[in-house]
Amino acid sequence: MNDLQQYFDRLQPRYYINEIASLGFTRLFRKIAVQKVKSYGDKRVLDLMSGQGENLEFIQSHNENTAIVALDFSSAMHTKLAETFKNKLSVQQIQNDFFESQIPDHSMDIILCSYGTKTIESHQKPIFADRLSKIIDEKGEIIIVEFVKPKTKWRFSCVKWYIEVFVSRIFGNEFGKLFHYINKNESLEDLKDLFIKNRLSILSHQRYLDLVEILHVKRN
Helix, strand or coil, X not given: CCHHHHHHHHHHHHCCHHHHHCCCHHHHHHHHXXXXXXXXCXXXXXXXXXXXXXXXXXXXXXXXXXXXXXXXXXXXXXXXXXXXXXXXXXXXXEECCHHHCCCCCCCEEEEEEECCHHHCCHHHHHHHHHHHHXXXXXXXXXXXXXXXCCCCHHHHHHHHHHHHHHHHHHHCHHHHCHHXXXXXXXXXXXXXXXXXHCCXXXXXXXXXXXCEEEEEEEEC
């Protein structure tokens, strides 16, 4: 178990604080991202870096043929996901690091990834994009939502102070660590370029509040 896995296992009992500290924005943009797909009926869905399953709350128009796979490396997050959704959805849970997982090629219609890509190292991103491009089937879609480094100096300064000082003092230093990942994550532009190289089409790529980006791509 690496340091990042241990971090999320320790954080899980207080993970709800992320929603409070973000002033509801994590939930809002997660919902916007997930609902870019209007119907999940008869779809095979991979919820990547699934955490506690927060994306699953916003999956709409699903049916008995909706097959959901939740992949995350944190055992504590998986336990909470199972408790929350065991009577609501049929979810296959896989506890593993994505880069060590064996998700078959062409096995998914939809891949969702919320707030997980900022922890991926730059040298891993080509591998990440290549694997996702192979996992989705014909006409498959990938939707990624992520915090990014603000381009405007005053917004950057405000976000830095808010997370490293205010959030850390109120909720604990473990939540202040988020800024480290935001600071090194300029945008989703690099992933977009990698998907284009893998012959995927860009349906949309938007930045919100100079802090969050949503990237939506599709296989033709």
